[in-house]
Amino acid sequence: MIFIGAEEIISPLxxxxxxxxxxxxxxxxxISLIPHAGFNDESIHLSKIAGIPNYNKFEFLIIDIxxxxxxxxxxxxxxxxxxxxxxxxxxxxxxxxxxxxxxxSITAFVKYFELANEPIVxxxxxxxxxxxxxxxxxxxxxxxxxxxIVLGCDVISDFVLYGFxxxxxxxxxxxxxxxxxxxxxxxxxxxxxxxxxxxKEIFQKSSFQLLTGTSANDxxxxxxxxxxxxxxxxxxxxxxxxxxxxxxxxDFISAHGTATVFNDEMEAIAFERxxxxxxxxxxxxxxxxxxxxxxxxIETAISLQMMRNNLLVKSLGYKExxxxxxxxxxxxxxxxxxxxxLKTASGFGGCNASLVIRKI
Amino acid sequence: MSFITVCCHxxxxxxxxxxxxxxxxxEESPDSWFKQxxxxxxxxYPKFYKMDMLSQGGFIGSEFIKRAKPDLISKYxxxxxxxxxANSKSSADTDIRFKESFLEKKTPSPSLFVxxxxxxxxxxxxxxxxxxxxxxxxxxxKFTPDFFVQYGxxxxxxxxxxxxxxxxxxxxxxxxxxxxxxxxxxxxxxxxDAENIxxxxxx
Numbered sequence: 001m002i003f004i005g006a007e008e009i010i011s012p013l014x015x016x017x018x019x020x021x022x023x024x025x026x027x028x029x030x031i032s033l034i035p036h037a038g039f040n041d042e043s044i045h046l047s048k049i050a051g052i053p054n055y056n057k058f059e060f061l062i063i064d065i066x067x068x069x070x071x072x073x074x075x076x077x078x079x080x081x082x083x084x085x086x087x088x089x090x091x092x093x094x095x096x097x098x099x100x101x102x103x104x105s106i107t108a109f110v111k112y113f114e115l116a117n118e119p120i121v122x123x124x125x126x127x128x129x130x131x132x133x134x135x136x137x138x139x140x141x142x143x144x145x146x147x148x149i150v151l152g153c154d155v156i157s158d159f160v161l162y163g164f165x166x167x168x169x170x171x172x173x174x175x176x177x178x179x180x181x182x183x184x185x186x187x188x189x190x191x192x193x194x195x196x197x198x199x200k201e202i203f204q205k206s207s208f209q210l211l212t213g214t215s216a217n218d219x220x221x222x223x224x225x226x227x228x229x230x231x232x233x234x235x236x237x238x239x240x241x242x243x244x245x246x247x248x249x250x251d252f253i254s255a256h257g258t259a260t261v262f263n264d265e266m267e268a269i270a271f272e273r274x275x276x277x278x279x280x281x282x283x284x285x286x287x288x289x290x291x292x293x294x295x296x297x298i299e300t301a302i303s304l305q306m307m308r309n310n311l312l313v314k315s316l317g318y319k320e321x322x323x324x325x326x327x328x329x330x331x332x333x334x335x336x337x338x339x340x341x342l343k344t345a346s347g348f349g350g351c352n353a354s355l356v357i358r359k360i
Numbered sequence: 361m362s363f364i365t366v367c368c369h370x371x372x373x374x375x376x377x378x379x380x381x382x383x384x385x386x387e388e389s390p391d392s393w394f395k396q397x398x399x400x401x402x403x404x405y406p407k408f409y410k411m412d413m414l415s416q417g418g419f420i421g422s423e424f425i426k427r428a429k430p431d432l433i434s435k436y437x438x439x440x441x442x443x444x445x446a447n448s449k450s451s452a453d454t455d456i457r458f459k460e461s462f463l464e465k466k467t468p469s470p471s472l473f474v475x476x477x478x479x480x481x482x483x484x485x486x487x488x489x490x491x492x493x494x495x496x497x498x499x500x501x502k503f504t505p506d507f508f509v510q511y512g513x514x515x516x517x518x519x520x521x522x523x524x525x526x527x528x529x530x531x532x533x534x535x536x537x538x539x540x541x542x543x544x545x546x547x548x549x550x551x552x553d554a555e556n557i558x559x560x561x562x563x
Contacts, residue, residue: 039468090477092450092499098459099452099532102499120507121499123450124479131496138514159455161472162462213518215494216439217486223474234492235441238519348474349483351495 002137003200004357005207006072007301010063011190011288012047016068021305024287025333027314030119031174031186035071038170039162039357045174047188047289048156057155058093059105063190064233065151069193074202077195078113082146084118086136088128089153089293091160091305092121122293123347126256126347127215128152129192129296130249134355136196137212146198152297153191160292161351167223169260175290177257177283177315178264180322183260188289192297194304200360208304211356213239218350225263229270231352232344236274239342239354247276252312254303254343257283263346268323276342282330286316296345300357303341307359312336362516362523362542363549367560368424370397370417370537377424392537394420396554401427410471411484412454415532418445418481419488421539426489429541432522433489442494442520443482444512447528451477461465481528494520503538505557507520512552516544527563538563 012030013023023030030047038044053062066085070078077083092101102121110119122132129152136148154160164170164185166203171184200207216238218231226232240247253276255267264283271277284299293296306313312334321327344354369376373385375397383400385393394416398408401423408419428430432441454475461469474480480498485493496517500507508525517524522543529536538561542552550556 036484039462049383094455097453100449101452101455102450103448103501106501118501118504122496123477123499124482124495124497125477135496135511135514139510142510142514142517144510158462159476162468163458163476166462166468166470166473215496216492217443217483217495219438219490219492222480222483222487231492238439242519257421266487347479348477349479349481349495350486351479351483 002140002196002198002210003203003207004030004071004194004210005203005205005304006195007304008068009190009192009298009301010061010065013256015288017097024302024313027153027316029174029287029316030188039165044158044161044170045186047186049189054095058153059108061153062087062109062151065191065193069149069195072204073195076201077147079116080147081116083149084117084139084145085149086122087119087133087151088122088132088297090123090125090128090158091154095157108298125349126292126295126349127345127351127353128293130343130345130353131215133194133300134212134353137210140196140198141212147202148196149193150297151193152294154189154292154294156187156189171259174317175259175260175285176317177285178323178327179318180260180320182261182264184260186289188291188299190288190291190294192294192301194297194300208307209358209360211243211358213243213353213355214242215351215353220237220350222350223348225266225346229266229273229314231350232267232270232346233273235352236344236354239356243286243356247274250276250279250341250342251338252341253279253281254299254341255281255283256345259285259287265323268325268327271323271327277325278328280312280328280330282313299301300343303343303357307341309339310335310337362552363547364552364556364560365489365541365546365549366425366428367540368421370421370535372535377428382424401545405488412475413530414451414454414478414528415475415481417511417537418526418528419484419527421537422485422524425539425541430467436522438490439492441491442515443485444496444508444515444523444525445482445528446498446500446507447478448499448501449531451476452531503561503563505554508540508557509552509554510541521545
């Protein structure tokens with residue numbers, strides 16, 4: 001069995017897991033209007049972390065989060081040859097060295113913790129986080145490693161913001177996933193971690209079972225989601241089949257829900273094709289914004305917290321159905337026995353990924 | 361047991377398939393090196409011209425591998441071929457060009473921005489071949505045969521029957537492309553292990 005736990009988050013909503021979950025529980029958003037942040041001085045809604053230095057922010061965050069994680073597990077695992085660190089990120093430390101956006105910060109990170117193995121960076125657009133957790137689970141399952149620490153991190157830069165502006169993909173208001181009035185993403189930044197292990201003894205608190213999932217490409221378009229949800233459909237179908245899970249066993253779906261018109265529609269179609277569209281579902285982008293490579297890890301961490309607290313968290317920003325297929329979106333917090341959670345992600349390049357987590 | 365059945369190298373002026381030269385760069389040609397290779401393939405795929413160099417490099421490598429292995433598409437189901445790619449500098453060349461578009465040209469270019477993710481090449485290859493399989497793009501400090509063997513073996517044990525793998529070192533005018541096909545059902549090749557990858561790669 002693969003155990004997963006020791007989740008941590010640093011985001012605009014808090015400096016640690018407890019603060020972040022409290023904010024989410026209280027339905028507070030990290031999104032605010034940042035004056036002159038965008039291209040041509042446009043004011044833009046962002047979910048931006050205040051109070052940390054801009055200098056080498058990426059390095060600061062990945063070190064800070066691992067320090068926090070090591071207080072929740074047997075700290076000796078960090079030095080072990082049987083531990084692999086997997087970092088999920090789209091742009092790393094782009095503002096520090098655009099020609100080599102990961103080298104400096106990862107070198108400093110390895111040195112700081114005296115890691116035995118070189119970390120692997122998974123850079124696969126917005127599925128990076130879910131893909132990294134699946135990769136970590138697979139490494140443990142294969143026996144190559146006993147433990148894996150997955151860190152997801154992306155920081156806001158002019159580069160990424162101007163890019164999404166150039167695609168007319170940035171929402172004029174805080175993003176509203178799956179809502180009829182949704183009009184694009186709100187960018188966010190954050191860092192999150194989970195630990196995976198073949199042993200539950202390393203965790204100080206309880207842990208969960210990871211049922212590793214799969215990825216699938218849409219084979220359709222590099223920057224637009226499939227109209228049929230094909231890749232997401234295939235990824236979830238394979239994930240459920242490989243783990244011998246029936247769709248009916250899923251208690252909750254932590255969806256990707258970026259709040260672009262086409263992405264959310266694509267997800268609704270895929271979930272309907274999978275016949276799981278009646279399952280309670282949320283998108284956490286209304287709380288954290290879209291944190292790109294960190295999103296899958298942040299959303300998995302919140303899912304674990306939801307299971308710990310048996311609390312289904314409201315999908316912030318959603319008011320009225322805005323997809324052609326009906327979804328069961330959480331419009332308020334609700335106590336609910338959550339035993340099996342499906343996490344999905346989709347991204348540029350036509351990629352999709354999914355995983356399942358179970359209460360032990 | 362899995363086997364490396366085809367490999368393709370592209371550097372700044374030559375392209376080899378299974379160690380045999382396919383094309384040398386014609387310095388007199390008005391076409392870019394990658395365009396010369398595209399023409400050598402003799403295919404009609406106008407989308408090629410929209411791609412950045414990272415995607416063009418991966419695309420060309422995948423097409424040469426298919427040419428050496430014509431049954432690749434028919435032999436496997438559309439989700440049985442995994443793509444596992446890596447490099448050390450992500451999409452740095454295109455990132456620099458996109459940054460220039462907003463800093464110097466004062467207009468962020470959406471057509472450049474969509475290529476500022478290294479995994480876009482996986483999407484391009486998937487679209488070209490209608491492949492719906494596993495995808496991963498990793499950033500590693502240097503070419504690491506162990507990574508390909510370790511994660512490749514996992515992919516081949518969890519539903520994929522073949523894997524198209526590649527190291528796409530394309531930045532600052534340097535071209536260091538090494539792509540290879542690993543198959544579980546075809547024993548006509550060298551054993552898929554780190555030693556053979558290192559030997560074939562020449563890196």
